[in-house]
Every structure is written in C-alpha cells, then in structure tokens.
Amino acid sequence: MGQLENLYNEAREYLVGGASAGQRYHKILGQPLYLDHADGCRLYDVDGNSYIDYHGCAGAALYGYNHPRLKAAVDKAVEKGFFMNFDTKYHVELAKLFREFFPSAEKVRLCNTGSEATQGAVRLARAYTGKDIIIRFDGHFHGMHELVWYNHNMTAPMDEYGEVETTPDCPGFASSAKDVVKNVAFNDIDALEHAVEKYKDQVAAIILEPISFNCGCLVSSREYLEKVRKICDREGIVLIFDEVISGLRMRPGSAQLYYGVTPDLTTAAKAIGGGFSIAALLGKxxxxxxxxxxxxxxxxxxxSGALMPVLAAIECLKMAKEPEFYDHIDGIAEALYGGMNDLFRKHGIKGHVRGVGARFAIYFGVENPEDDYDFRKVAGQMDAETYTKFTRECLTHGLFFHDTAGATSPAHYGFNIQHTMKDIEITLDSIDRIFGRIK
Ligand SMILES: Cc1ncc(COP(=O)(O)O)c(C=O)c1O
Known part of the structure; x- marks a missing residue:
C-alpha cells in the first residue's frame, strides 16, 4: 500500500471523507490526491509521483507554484509581522492596481473568498435598490451560498420564455430563499427581457459570469452584454459581473475590458491572489x-485584507501589467488548445477543446459548434465514458485533471504562467498516447 492510500485511510478517521473540502475528492482516483509539494507547473504527491497540473487549484494558481515573486511577497509580510485587521499603504496600492484591470473598480472592498464577494455584491444591490429579486443565469456559478447557488450543476425545467425553475444545488437552504432568485437562459436577450418585465420593479440585481467557465467555457458576446447593460440602466437594476475566474485570466486582464462593457459591481478572487486567500468587491x-x-x-x-494576501495580490497584478505576461498566455493557449484539437481529429475522437486565455474545457462527445454554445445542448451530448477513461489515463501519464464526475457541464481546467512550451510538448505527447489507448 502506498502513502497515498495510507494517508487516505488515516485522513478518513479525522476529516470528513478524508478531505478538508468536499470538492477535493477525486472520484476516479477514489480519494483526494494528497500532495507533498508543488513547484512551477508540477504537483508532487506523497508517493513521489509528479504531474503537470491542469487543475490550477480551481483557477487560483494562475501564477503556478513557488513563484519567486510571490515568495518574496510572503517574506515581506513575515518581516512586517504578518498582522491582519489593520490597513497599510499596500492596501491603497492594491486598490489603485484594481482600477487598471476593472473599470468598475472606482472603490474596492476586500474579503477572503469569491463566495464572500458575491454575498457582499447581492447584499449591496438589495440595500441600494430596496428590492429583493436577483436574476441569475442557467448553469452559472457564483459560490456555495443560498443567495446564489441555484441551477449550476443541473438542467431544471425551462418554460417557453426561457425562464428556468429555480432549484438549489444543495439541500439545507431555507425553502423560501429561492423565491427571490430567478433563473433564465444565458445569451438569450428575449428570455431576460421577459423575466425583467414579469418581475418589474422587484429586481435588485442581475448577476452573471461574462465568460462562464463554470459551464466549461461558455462565452458571451459584446452585443448581448451591451443589451444587458441597457436593460439594467433602463430598469434601475444593479449589474454584477462575477469575474472570480475571468479576472486576470486573459488579455487585456478582465472580461469587462475584453467586452468593453462596464458593470456596476464586480466580484474578483482566485487569480488575483495567486493562491493566497483574497477576494474583492469592486464597484462604482x-x-x-x-x-x-x-x-x-x-x-x-x-x-479581510490580511497583509500576506494583499502583498501577494500586488505582485500578481503587477506581473499581469508586464507586456510579456499575456504574450506568454496566448502562446501557450494556442499551442495547447490547437494541439489537443489536432489530436481529437487525428484519433477520430468526437470532442474538442475550447478556451479563453489560460482557462479551458474539454468537450468529450461534443462537436465544435460554429457559433454560440447552448449549455443545455452540450449537457445532453457529453460523453462521460471517454471523459472518465481520459482522466484516469492522465493520472498514470503524469497529467493532473481534477475529476468533477457527474457534472452537467465539462469542468474548467487551466494552465499557469510557469507552463513552458516544453511542458506543452510533453503534455501533447502524453495525450497522443492516451487518445491512442482510449479511442
Ligand atoms: C464564478 C465564480 N464565482 C464565485 C466562486 C466562489 O469562489 P470561492 O470558491 O472562492 O468561494 C467561484 C468558485 O469557483 C466561481 O467560479
């Protein structure tokens, strides 16, 4: 029995299911992957196996592991006394940097997680408007709390107008909580207009992922987002962009800059802290x-705003301002996504890869559509068997893709800025062999 299995047996005595966070369980592995350490773009487990990482800590590790500039930020925080619950000049420096990436960041409030940020955004929208209803979009995800956690990992019944029955993703919510959350089809402006009319003068906020990585990699369009913006202005509704994943992920640094549409409030987390626990509510x-x-x-x-993550976040945002930062991301993205799509064709496996910047999804069983994606159509076509074989084979070929078995949409994966072209070459060679075995 290896250390991985031993540790699992011991962990199960003390941690629920052997994991300190439920989503850490890797169903195909049959347990969590316990790490010894991580470095660059590689994970090293307690049995001494190494993996090129494509999980990226659910998107938090855009800067990879052990980054020297983030280590220096930690050292600085230690030197200063690693205090929290006080502000410093660094907090002001960080708030200034946010404005460069998020035009909506006229003011900044820090917190620790994306869930806290979306909770704050919804509360603020309700307080500002004096209204209760939140409109969210089918398939999108904004954190695991009852203000927003509905209709993510499911396809609940949809009516003829594109409104979807609001359904919690988890038991334990007050049964009335869903009454003030309405769920509509994404990328369908008529569905949104219909819902806004139906709940006229009751809607506090519309919250959305401008690029929904929680639906795999479901993009929007500038035209659609501009129309959503206009509806919000017309109706006095607060527009919230949840950029917890999209923030810093791609050139020019946020989805609001990418689409040229500025929301009223933005939530940011994950990449902004490079692996340290920091999130932000940014707003007009x-x-x-x-x-x-x-x-x-x-x-x-x-x-909120503990010194260590603040100093790390400053380095993260500064790095993202350097000209080569997005050149590197674009180069790796093109090589990885293009290379994988070539391998799908070479092996005659139905499926494709779709990515924006450093985050992507693998759609096993789904042809690459020319235009927009319908999250529900994709959900119906997913080839779970090939996905499972692929993910299992990756583990023995030194690649780590976290397993989100049973998900309605493909998982979002990602690379980090320490992946090199050589790592992509190794990855594609391995995937070539894996595809040869599983087709
Ligand atoms: C778009 C989005 N919003 C919010 C969250 C919640 O963030 P956290 O896990 O930091 O609470 C996530 C987490 O995956 C997310 O993807």
Missing part, C-alpha cells in the same frame, strides 16, 4: 458608498 462609487463605514450596509471580516 455611488453603490460602494452604501458600504460601511460610509453607509449602513456592512461588509467586513477579521481576515
């Missing part, structure tokens, strides 16, 4: 003024 001044200490809407926490 007139909304953010409602937050304490200026206003009466409270958003605060013991660890």
């Amino acid at each position: 001044d007139k909304f953010m003024q409602k937050l304490n200490p200026l206003g009466s809407t409270i958003m605060s926490g013991t660890y």
Whole structure:
C-alpha cells in the first residue's frame, strides 16, 4: 500500500471523507490526491509521483507554484509581522492596481473568498435598490451560498420564455430563499427581457459570469452584454459581473475590458491572489458608498485584507501589467488548445477543446459548434465514458485533471504562467498516447 492510500485511510478517521473540502475528492482516483509539494507547473504527491497540473487549484494558481515573486511577497509580510485587521499603504496600492484591470473598480472592498464577494455584491444591490429579486443565469456559478447557488450543476425545467425553475444545488437552504432568485437562459436577450418585465420593479440585481467557465467555457458576446447593460440602466437594476475566474485570466486582464462593457459591481478572487486567500468587491462609487463605514450596509471580516494576501495580490497584478505576461498566455493557449484539437481529429475522437486565455474545457462527445454554445445542448451530448477513461489515463501519464464526475457541464481546467512550451510538448505527447489507448 502506498502513502497515498495510507494517508487516505488515516485522513478518513479525522476529516470528513478524508478531505478538508468536499470538492477535493477525486472520484476516479477514489480519494483526494494528497500532495507533498508543488513547484512551477508540477504537483508532487506523497508517493513521489509528479504531474503537470491542469487543475490550477480551481483557477487560483494562475501564477503556478513557488513563484519567486510571490515568495518574496510572503517574506515581506513575515518581516512586517504578518498582522491582519489593520490597513497599510499596500492596501491603497492594491486598490489603485484594481482600477487598471476593472473599470468598475472606482472603490474596492476586500474579503477572503469569491463566495464572500458575491454575498457582499447581492447584499449591496438589495440595500441600494430596496428590492429583493436577483436574476441569475442557467448553469452559472457564483459560490456555495443560498443567495446564489441555484441551477449550476443541473438542467431544471425551462418554460417557453426561457425562464428556468429555480432549484438549489444543495439541500439545507431555507425553502423560501429561492423565491427571490430567478433563473433564465444565458445569451438569450428575449428570455431576460421577459423575466425583467414579469418581475418589474422587484429586481435588485442581475448577476452573471461574462465568460462562464463554470459551464466549461461558455462565452458571451459584446452585443448581448451591451443589451444587458441597457436593460439594467433602463430598469434601475444593479449589474454584477462575477469575474472570480475571468479576472486576470486573459488579455487585456478582465472580461469587462475584453467586452468593453462596464458593470456596476464586480466580484474578483482566485487569480488575483495567486493562491493566497483574497477576494474583492469592486464597484462604482455611488453603490460602494452604501458600504460601511460610509453607509449602513456592512461588509467586513477579521481576515479581510490580511497583509500576506494583499502583498501577494500586488505582485500578481503587477506581473499581469508586464507586456510579456499575456504574450506568454496566448502562446501557450494556442499551442495547447490547437494541439489537443489536432489530436481529437487525428484519433477520430468526437470532442474538442475550447478556451479563453489560460482557462479551458474539454468537450468529450461534443462537436465544435460554429457559433454560440447552448449549455443545455452540450449537457445532453457529453460523453462521460471517454471523459472518465481520459482522466484516469492522465493520472498514470503524469497529467493532473481534477475529476468533477457527474457534472452537467465539462469542468474548467487551466494552465499557469510557469507552463513552458516544453511542458506543452510533453503534455501533447502524453495525450497522443492516451487518445491512442482510449479511442
Ligand atoms: C464564478 C465564480 N464565482 C464565485 C466562486 C466562489 O469562489 P470561492 O470558491 O472562492 O468561494 C467561484 C468558485 O469557483 C466561481 O467560479
């Protein structure tokens, strides 16, 4: 029995299911992957196996592991006393940097996780408008709390107007919580218009992932987002872009810059901290003024803006400003996604890869459509058997793709800025062999 299995047996005595977070369980592996350490773009497990990482800590590890500039940021925080619950000049420096990537960031409020940020955004929108209803989109994900966690990993019944029955993703929510959350088809402006009319004068906010990596890699269009923006302006609804994954992920650094559409509020997390626990609610001044200490809407926490993640985030944002940063991401993306799509064709396996910047999805069983993606259509075509074989073979070929078995949409994967062209070459050679075995 290897250390991986031993540790699992011991862990199960103390941690629920042997994992400190439920989603860490890798169903195909039959347990979590326990690491000894990680470096660059590689993970090293407790049995001494190494893997080129394509999980990227669910998107948090855009800067890879052991990055010297992030290590230096940690050292600086240690030297300064690694305190929290106080602000510094570094907090101001970080807030200034946010504005360069997120035009909506007239003001910044820090927190620790994406879920906290979306919770704050919804609360602020309700406080500002005095209305209750939140409109969200079918398949999108905004964190695991009952203000927003509906209709992610499922295809609930949809009516003829594109409104989908609001259904919690998890038991334990108050049964009335879903009454103030409405769920509509994404990329369908008529569906949104219909819902806004139906719930006229009751809608506080529309929240969306401008690029939904939680639906695999479901992009939107500038035209659609511009129309959503207009609806919000017309109806006095707060527009929230959830950029927890898309933030910093691709040139020019956020989806709002990429599409040229500015929301009222933005939530950011994951890549902005390079693996340290930091998130942010970014917003236009007139909304953010409602937050304490200026206003009466409270958003605060013991660890909000702790020094270590703040110093790490400053380095992350500074790196993303350097000209070669997105050149490298674009080069790796083209080589990896193009190379994998060639391998799909070479082996005659039905499926394709789709990515934006450093995050992507593998659609086993789904032909590459020319235009937009319908999340529901894709869900119906997914080839779970080939996905499972692929993910299992990757483990023995030194590639790590986290298993989200049973997901309605393909998982989002990613590479980090420490992946090199050589790593992509090794990856594609391995996938060539894997595809040869599983087809
Ligand atoms: C778009 C989006 N929003 C919010 C969250 C929640 O972030 P966290 O896991 O940091 O709470 C996630 C997490 O995956 C996410 O993908």
